[in-house]
Structure formats: structure tokens, C-alpha cells
Amino acid sequence: MIRPELICPAGTPAALKSAVDAGADCVYVGFRDETNARNFPGLNFSRKELEEGIAYAHARGAKVLVAINTFPRAGHPQMWQSAVDDSARLGADAVILADIGLIDYAARTHPDLRLHLSVQAAASNPQAIGFYAERFGVKRVVLPRVLTVPEIAAINQAVAPVETEVFVFGGLCVMAEGRCALSSYATGQSPNMNGVCSPASHVRYVEAGGGITSQLAGFTINQFGLNEPAGYPTLCKGRFNANGKTSYLFEEPTSLNTLAMLPDLIKAGVAAFKIEGRQRGRAYVAAVVQAFRQGVDAVLEGRPLPDINLDSITEGGRQTTGAYEKAWR
């Protein structure tokens, strides 16, 4: 049985320490610029902080992966290439890339640097994964959150020894990742190019009568009643009026939680479990990493899964197993 790595998010050095201390096998981080898909205000690592973070993790047997997973602006790849160069120089254990040109640059310039394919590249079949592995030596592929467990198992059989990594907890993106233009439509900025989905600079919350209205670039995204759990102000999680009915058209505010599915995912041959949430605080990181550390260890040691309630940190106060079970088909 494969011992899957637990890949944990960190938006700050303090979160990196929390993740390592809570039992992360790997921590993934980004630089403080638009080279990564969590380019949020006040978040991410300077070069010095990354160097210190890598030293902290390595001293405790954990790895650090650097996400450089946005698509370089046409004609201006320097910032992205520098991010790859600095990751290699500072001793990162791997870089997580999406852009095919940047992957080519990394493979040629740093042949010893381990390459992971970001979910932003949306490689969801053996042919696409095989191309990245054969052409650039990509060792691991983060799969989009649109596959069922049997589909993941079939991919693993077809692409071995290339490893797959799947999301096990956190924000759930239902769009074709790396290709979604909803945020760009409303704000002119996207996770793909600028590293921000529904940027905070375009978000406003208006309180009235105990309820709250969330707005994105002037569009009303949602209205939450008194004490109704709220969600992120993204268009895909908006509640809209259509055909005389007000409802969620794409996706409800909810968090992915596959704790109960870990045995199935391990059986499917997944090499790494990814926790989403570099934008979340240390309390979230510590709670989720501890829960999944206990869960993975329990499965590997043949013990029953722990019963851990993560309701309090979920979006909208709700959880789902998402596409892994595809109950709606």
C-alpha cells in the first residue's frame, strides 16, 4: 500500500510552522506576487521567509513545495522564471507549475528540480498527463476536482509511475481550473493570470437589518439572512434570480471533506492528499492537518477512521464529498 503524503497549505511562515508541527509531510507555499494562485493582500512568502521556512521544515523531516501556478503574461515571463530559479536556489523540494512554457524553462534550466503539474493545468486524462511526464519529466500531477474515485484509480493505473495528488479538504472549485473566466469577467482579474479569484479589492460587504449582502465589482453576489452561514463572494457561489426562482446556479457555499473517503482514495493509488487553503489562518491549518494526519495514519495502521468534526471551519457551515462520489449523476 502506498503511504500518501499529506500536502498542507501555508500562506505565512507562522502557518508553515503550524502545518509542520501538526504533521504535514509537505507544505506548499507561494511567493508574494502574482506568480501563484493565492496572490492575496498581506499573504505569502518573501525569498528570505521561504529560505527560513525550508530550513524549519527540513529540520523536521518535512518538504516544501513552491506553487508558481499562474500563467505568465505574454512577453513577460521573467517574474515567473525568477520564481523557479529562486525556488531551486533556496532548496525547494519541488515546484508546482501550470504553464507549459514555464515547465519547459524549469526542465531545461534546473534538470534536478522536481516538477509537479498544478491543478491549474487541468490535466485530467492519461494522454495529457503522459505528455507532461514524457516531454518534461513531470513527476506528479494534481488532478482536477471533477473526477470520481474509480476514474482516479483508472488514471493511476494508466500513468504509473507518474504520481497523482488529489484535493481532500477545503474550497471546492467546480469550474475547469486554469480556464475559468468568471472572476475576470466581473473584475478584470483572474486566478489564472493574476492569482486572485474575486480579489478583495473588488469585494464589499453591506450589513443591513441583521443580514449581509456581498458584492463583487458592483454585482450583488449573495444575500445572507440573520445568522445564515456565509460563503466566499465568488460568482460561482452566487445566489441568483433565474426563471422566477432565487437559487445557487453553479455551486453552494460548501467545503470539500473526504476524511471518510481516505480508505477509497488510498486504495485508488493516490500518492498525495492536498489540503486547500493557503488563504486561511493558522487555526484552520492546524485543525485540518491534525485531522487528516490522524485519518491517514489510522487507515495505514488498519484502525477505524477518527470521528473529527470540522464543521466550524467549513464554508457555509456545510461539507461535501464533491465529484469523488458524483451523487448527482
Add this chain to the structure above:
Amino acid sequence: MMEGPHRAGQAKPMIPPFSPVLLLGLALRPVRPALLQPVFDHMLKVVRSQHPDILERLEAYGERSVCIDPIDLPFALILEPDPVQPRLTVRRFVDADEVHATIRGPLETLIALAEGRMDGDALFFSRQLVVEGDTEVVVALRNAIDGAGIDLVADLTAALGPLAQPARRAAGAVLDLVSSLRGSVETVRQSFIAPALQGAASRDARLAELEAEIKALRKASRRGGPA
């Protein structure tokens, strides 16, 4: 600048929880904010020296002021995160148009957020925290503070040298006292609201009876029986 009718420190749009902090807030009502200002000056000085990375992360937002409004206290704070001359000003009232953004919540929640013991997004999802105005500077502030690893008691006592350890023990004793007071305050709260809860329970029971009656009548009506 921030839009909205709320005046931090006065018209609190959130209902504060009945807690020792709320009682402390009532006791602090007669105190002039100017008397508290040295406490917050010292706090800012200590946090700034212990965690210089906070202002570094906020560099791009130095000109944007944030009102931090503990809903259970009779005053609010204005943070001006200027990297060279940051200011933390205590005020009885803060008008919405004086600041770029407001973060509002119970004091204990705000402290837990500052110390990274609670996740900001989770507090927002569960509506324990209200954000108004310029969301960008609030997100930046939240991330900068969460990333700093603040421990208020440890930070504030660190400069006391040999007295740091006894001061920490004293602070721990105070926190234990507040914790035990919370139980007593909860008992008082339950006692206060017990009559209202009993009334609500009896109304709920009557409502359930009426709903059952309506359901039975509708069923009978559909079958053509007496309506």
C-alpha cells in the same frame, strides 16, 4: 472611505454576547478613552518591536485606516498602519466615514483572531465577525497579524525582564478568573432568559398543535370530508 450608517463605539449593529467582557465594558463606560490611550500606545509599541513583519506586510496599505470595534466594549480603536508612524487610537465613537474599513466582533473573538487561535474566514462564515468598507485592507491586516504568531500575554510581558515570568503567571491567573467568571455569568444569563424561553416553548407547542390541526383539516378537505 467606508459606507454605512454604523457609528463604532455607540450603535453596535451586532448583539454582544452576555459575558464577563460585556460586564467589564459596562464598568468602563464612565472611563474617558484618553485615560486608556497609554495602554494601547504601549501595546502597539510592544507588538511593533516583537513583530516588525506585520507592518512590512501592510506596507502597501499604510494610508488606509481600520476601525477595530469590540462590540462588548464602550469604545473602538482606529489602526493607522503607516510603516513609519503607525497609530492605534482609542475613541468613544468612530464615524463610518472616518475610516476605510471596520472589523466588528466580540473582544474575545478579536483577540483569538489576533493570536491565530481562530480562523478569520471561519469567523466570517459563521457571522461572528463583521467586515465593512475596504475589504482589501481588512484581508491584508488579517493575514499580516495571523502570520506574525502573536501571543499577547507573552509579547506584553517579554520586556519586563526578570519580572516577565511572574507577570505571565499573574496574567494566567486573571485569564483563569475570567474563565471561571464565564460560567457564573452564563448561569445569570440562563436565569434572566428562563421566563422568556418558557414562554417561547409554550408558544412553539401551541404552534405545533395548530399546524397539526391545519394539516388534518386540509387532508379531510382533499378527501371531500368536512372542511
